[in-house]
Amino acid sequence: MIELTKQKRQMNLGAFFMIPGHHVAAWRHPESQTDDILSFELYRQLAQTAERGKFDMLFFADGYAVHDRDGVGIEQTVNVRPDPLPLLSALSVVTKHIGLTATASTTYNEPFHLARKFATIDHLSRGRAAWNVVTSSSEAEALNFSKDHHLEHSKRYERAEEFVEVVKKLWDSWEDHALLIDRESARFADPTLVHQLNHKGKWFSVKGPLNISRPVQGHPVIIQAGSSESGKELAAKTAEVIFTAWQTLGEAQNFYKDVKGRLKKYGRSAESLKIMPGVFPVIGRTEKEANEKKQHLVELIPEKVGVGLLSALISYDLSNFPVDEPLPNLPDIKDINGAKTRFQLVKDLGDRENLTIRQLYQRVAGARGHREIKGTPIQIADQLQEWFEHGAADGFNIMPPYLPAGLEDFVDLVIPELQNRGLFREEYTGQTLRDHLGLQRPSNHFNQINV
C-alpha cells in the first residue's frame, strides 16, 4: 500500500508572489501587508510559509520599469519592488528546501551576468535556483536601457533563444569535477575540464569560461511563460517548466498536448517538461465566504486602474471607450507587439461571456488572464485535481490574491486536502529543486562532445 501511494503521480506547486498580492487592489485589502513592502521580514515570512506548505518553489515575477498608464499607475497601484535576484539569495539563508525562482529578461541583460548570478544563487542555496526566462515587451522598459523602441516579437525570441544557449554553455564551462584543490601539488583546478565557449552568434559573442564553477544542479531549472507559437517552440527546445495562463479546461488541454508533442523532435521525454498553469485562488471556509471575499476585492478596484490593467493585458488603450459597454473592435492579433496569447485570451473571455469593459476588468484584475478558482478548500482541490488528472497540467503556480493571508489560507486549508487525496507531498524527499520537480540533472555540453 505504501509503495502504491508513493508511486501515485503528484502535482508540483509554485508559490507565485506579487507584493502585496496578485489582485490589482490587494494593497487596499485590510489583510494585505503593505506597511513596509521593501523590508526583508515580509519576504522571510512568505518564503517560510510556502516552505511549511511543502511548495516546490517560490517565484517572483519582474520588470524593468514603472508603469503609469493614464497617470494612475503610480498613484493607485504598487510600482516598487525589490530586485528578485538579490532577494532570492537572501531567502536562501532562511529556507532549506524550497526552490527559488526569479524572472530575468533576455532583452536587456547580458548572458555572462545572468549565468553568474543564477549560478551563485544555486551554489548559495545548494541547488535550489530556477530562472524564469522572459523577453521584455514594453516600451517603458526600452526607454530605461538606451533604446528608442522595444524589440519586435520575433527578434526578442531569436535573441532569447541564443541567450539561453550561451547561458547553458557558460554553466557547463567548468565541468563538475574541474576543481581539484590539491594544496600539495599546487593544482587548484584541472584546465582540461575548463572550457572556452568561443561563441559567436547573431546577438552575442562570448568567449568564456564563466568565473564560477558549475552550479549544484548542473543548470538551474529553466522556466518559461510564453505561449505564442515562438514561445511554445522555444519552451519545447529549452524549458523545463512552463508557467502558462488558461481559463478553460479545453484550452489548457490543447496547449498541454501541443507543447508535450513538440518535445520529441528535440530528443526530450514528456516528463522533462512540467506544465504549470497559474491559478488565482479565492478561498473561503464556506462558498458564501469565498464569494464575499471576491466581491470585496472587486469593490476595491479604482475604475481607472481597472481600465488601465485591461489595456495593458491586451496591449491596446481602452481609456477612451465607455466602461459599461463591451470591448470595441480590436486590432488583428498579428499587429499586437505584446503578449499575443494574453491578448487572445482576454478578448475571447469578453466575447464568450459578452462582458462590458468594467465586467471584464473585474474578472481579470486578480488573475490577469490566469484561471480564477473560488470556493471552499474542497472545491479548490476539486478544481486543481480536475485539470491535473485530465491532461491539462502537471501542477500549478498559485497566485494568492493578497499576502500573506491568501498564502496562509492555501497552506493551512487547501494543501492538507491535496495531501489527503495523495495528490501532493507530505514532506520534501529531495535536496534540490530538480529533485522536487522530478527533473534530471543535465549532462554537460562540453563533456558530451568529448572536448
Place this chain on the structure above:
Amino acid sequence: MIELTKQKRQMNLGAFFMIPGHHVAAWRHPESQTDDILSFELYRQLAQTAERGKFDMLFFADGYAVHDRDGVGIEQTVNVRPDPLPLLSALSVVTKHIGLTATASTTYNEPFHLARKFATIDHLSRGRAAWNVVTSSSEAEALNFSKDHHLEHSKRYERAEEFVEVVKKLWDSWEDHALLIDRESARFADPTLVHQLNHKGKWFSVKGPLNISRPVQGHPVIIQAGSSESGKELAAKTAEVIFTAWQTLGEAQNFYKDVKGRLKKYGRSAESLKIMPGVFPVIGRTEKEANEKKQHLVELIPEKVGVGLLSALISYDLSNFPVDEPLPNLPDIKDINGAKTRFQLVKDLGDRENLTIRQLYQRVAGARGHREIKGTPIQIADQLQEWFEHGAADGFNIMPPYLPAGLEDFVDLVIPELQNRGLFREEYTGQTLRDHLGLQRPSNHFNQINV
C-alpha cells in the same frame, strides 16, 4: 573625560575579502579554508567575524573573466568566486550592523540594473549597502560581453562618470516620502514626488523612474579605487570613500592631500570623502612568528603564478624575461591601457630596491601593490596609527593574507590594541553604513531643484 574620548578621531576599517585570502598562494596555506569556497558557510563566518570586530564594512572585489595567463591561472590560482551582489544580500540576513560593499563595473553593466540591485540590498539590509565603482580594463572581460576590445582608459572614465550620475538620479527618482499607502483614499504613492530622469547623454538614455523607492541611505555609499588623474577627479566629484594602494607614507600623504584638495571645487568638505589605503597584515604573536608566516607564504608561490601576477599588475607580459634579473625596460606609462597607477607603483618599487622579477613578485604577491605591514599586534597598530595621524589615511581596508584565520588574528589581536589606544570604536553607535563612516545622507537631486 568620557566626552573627550568620544570626540577623538577614530579610524574606519574595511574587511576586504578575497577568497581564500589576498595572498596569491593563500589557497595552498594550511590555515585557509578552500574545501567549499562557493558554499555560504564560509562567507557567513567571515561576515560575522568582521562584525564581531566592529568593522565599518566588509568588501568583495569582482571581475568578469577567468584569467589564465600562461595557462597557469586556471591550474594554480583561484578563478571561481560568487557574484558579490547576491552574496551581499545573503549576508545582510546574518549580520546586523556591518556595511556591505561590492564592486560592480560601469563598463559592462546598465545603470538601471545596478541602481536597482544596490537599492534592493540597501533596503533589505536597512541602510548598509555600498558600491565600489570600477571600470573594466581587461581584454578577457571585453570578450565575454560581445566586444572585440576593451574600452580605452579615458572613455572608460567618461562612461563611468555618466553612469554614476544616472544611478544617483535613479535612486532619487522616488523622493523619500513618495509612498503614501493610504488604503482608504486609494493613494499608494504621490505622483508629484516621483520623477522621470529623461536623461540623454553620450553613453546612456534613461527615462526612469526606477521601480524601487529611494534607498534607506538616500544613496548607498559610493566608493572608488582609481588613483590615476581621471580616477582622482572622478573620486573628488562622486566618491565618498577611496580604496587606494600606497607603499610609503610620503606617497600616501601626497595622494591624501591632492584628493582632499580637489573637493572644494565640487562644493564638498574634506570630511565628505574617506581615504582608506589597503593594507596586507602579517600578524605574529612575536616578530619572529610574523616573519616565519610571511616566509611560509612566499614559499608557496608557484614561479609561473608569480610572474603571471606581476605581469597582470603592470599590464605587461614578463614571461619571457629571466626571473632572477631585474625588470626589463618597460613601455612608457602613457601606453599602458590598464591600471596606470598600479603600473607606476610596482615599477617604482622594483627600481627603488633594485629587485629581481622573482623578488618583486614575492613582494607584491600578497598585497598586490598595497602596503604590507608585518609584526606583532603592537607593531601593526603602530604602523596603522602612524599613517592615520600623519595625514595619509582616514582608515584602512584590511586585506587578510588567508581566510578565515588572517581575519581572526586581526580581530582578536589588533583591534583590541587599536581600541585600547582610542583609535577604533568599541561598539557600533549608528544603524547605517553612513553612520559608521560619519557621512551625511545625500539630499535629493529632484528636490533640490524644486521640480
